[in-house]
Every structure is written in structure tokens, then in C-alpha cells.
Amino acid sequence: MEIMVQHKDKELEEEKQNKSxxxxxxxxxxxxIKELRESAALEAQKHSSELWKHKSAFIEVMSNQRQLEAGMGRALRKIEATKEELEVVLEQKEEADxxxxxxxxEMVKMHKDLEQKDKILSALLRKNKLDTAEKQLLLKEVKLSNAKRQQAEIETERWRAVSESRHERHSLRSMLTNPVNSKLDFYTGVRGVHQHATEKLVFVGQESVEDRLGN
Incomplete structure (x- = not known):
């Protein structure tokens, strides 16, 4: 019995030890488990933080991409507008050229025309100077011719007066001597022919000078 009790105590002791x-x-x-949970929580927190970082980075990347796309769109539109402006400028440059x-x-033609007109004007001025000098000379000739004509008229009147005076003096003798009368008629006829010829020469000279002035 005691052995059984000892055996039972031993079993209890073993059970107690096993239980401990x-x-x-x-x-x-x-x-x-607690450490694992804490570690898992830390890992989860760390992972969540990493995920948040990645998410933030992804959001930032997407935002940057949208901004970049918008900027590229604006740049493309600006390039297109600049291209159109450049085409317009090139067209205007071609038109300007x-x-x-x-x-x-036209300037070359105008320059040639001006040179031609200048030559013509110079020639006209030279001709005008020559014409002016010629006209002055002709005016002098006209004045001289008029003076000569006036002198001839005065001389003619003088000879006419002398002729008439002589004719009156010799008319009294015409009844006495026919030869003397004949000589006087001959002398008077010669003076009349001389006067007519002188007047005709002066008139013809004046007409020639006036014709030259008119031309």
C-alpha cells in the first residue's frame, strides 16, 4: 500500500513537474506570440508606412506626369502657333523680297530716266543759253538794223527834200533849155531808184532778223 502511495505521489509529482x-x-x-505580434505590428506599420510613401510617391509622380503632359500640350500648341507665325513671316519675307x-x-529704271532727263535738261539749258545769246545778238542786229533804217529814212527824206528843192529851182529853166531839163529828170530818176533800193534792202534785212527771232 505504501508503495502504491509512493508510486502515486511520484506520478503526481511528475504530473506537477510536467504541468510546470x-x-x-x-x-x-x-x-x-507576443513578440511575433509586436514584430508583425511593427512590420505592418513599417509596411504601411512604406506603402504610404509609395502611394505618396505614386501620387506625386502622377501629378507630375499630368503637369508634364499639360506643359507638353501647351508647348506643342505654342510650337504650332510659332510655326504658323513663322510661315506667315516667311510669306511676308518672300513678298517683301x-x-x-x-x-x-523701278529705282534703276527711274535712275536711268532721271539720267536721260538730266541729259536732255542739260542739253536744253545749253541750247537755251545758246538761244539766249543768239537772241541777244539778233536783238542787237535788229536794233542796229532799225537804226540803219531810221538813218536811211532820214537820208532818204533829206535827199527827197534836196531833190524837190532842185526840181523847183530847175522847173523855171525848163522852158528855156530842154537839155538841162533832160539832165535834171535823169538825175531825179536816179535818186528815186537809189531811195527805193535802199528802203527795200533795209526792209528785207529786218524781216530776216525777225524770222530768226521767231524760230
Whole structure:
């Protein structure tokens, strides 16, 4: 009986020891689980933080991409507008070049015309100077001719007066001597022919000078 009690005590002792060991293991397991939970929580927090960082970075990347796309769109539109403006400027430049060529040709033509007109004007001025000098000379000739004509008229009147006076003096003798009368008629006829010829020469000279002035 005592042996059975001892045996029973031994079993109880073993059970108690096993129970202690189990409790110790359970406690260790709980500690491990707690550590694992804490580690998992830390890992989860860390992972969540990483995920948030990645998410923030992704959001920032997407925002930057949208801004970049918007900027590229504006840049493309600006490039297109600049291209159109450049085409317009090139067209205007071509038109300006054509206009410049046309104006240059017109300037050359105008310069030639001006040179030609200048030559003509110079020739006209030279001719005008010559004509002026010639007119002055002709005016002098006219004045001289008029003076000569006036002198001739005065001389003619004088000879006419002399002729008439002589005719009156000799008319008294005409009844006495026919030869003397004949000589007087001959002398008077000669003087009349001389007067007519002188007047005709002066008149013809004046007409020639006036014709030259008119031309």
C-alpha cells in the first residue's frame, strides 16, 4: 500500500513537474506570440508606412506626369502657333523680297530716266543759253538794223527834200533849155531808184532778223 502511495505521489509529482514545464512552455510560447505580434505590428506599420510613401510617391509622380503632359500640350500648341507665325513671316519675307526686287528695278529704271532727263535738261539749258545769246545778238542786229533804217529814212527824206528843192529851182529853166531839163529828170530818176533800193534792202534785212527771232 505504501508503495502504491509512493508510486502515486511520484506520478503526481511528475504530473506537477510536467504541468510546470507545460506552463513554462506555454508562457514562453505566449511570449513568442507576443513578440511575433509586436514584430508583425511593427512590420505592418513599417509596411504601411512604406506603402504610404509609395502611394505618396505614386501620387506625386502622377501629378507630375499630368503637369508634364499639360506643359507638353501647351508647348506643342505654342510650337504650332510659332510655326504658323513663322510661315506667315516667311510669306511676308518672300513678298517683301519680291517688292524689294520690283522697287530696285523701278529705282534703276527711274535712275536711268532721271539720267536721260538730266541729259536732255542739260542739253536744253545749253541750247537755251545758246538761244539766249543768239537772241541777244539778233536783238542787237535788229536794233542796229532799225537804226540803219531810221538813218536811211532820214537820208532818204533829206535827199527827197534836196531833190524837190532842185526840181523847183530847175522847173523855171525848163522852158528855156530842154537839155538841162533832160539832165535834171535823169538825175531825179536816179535818186528815186537809189531811195527805193535802199528802203527795200533795209526792209528785207529786218524781216530776216525777225524770222530768226521767231524760230
Amino acid at each position: 514545464e507545460l506552463e513554462e512552455k506555454l508562457k514562453e510560447a505566449e511570449n513568442v 519680291l517688292m524689294a526686287q520690283k522697287l530696285s528695278m
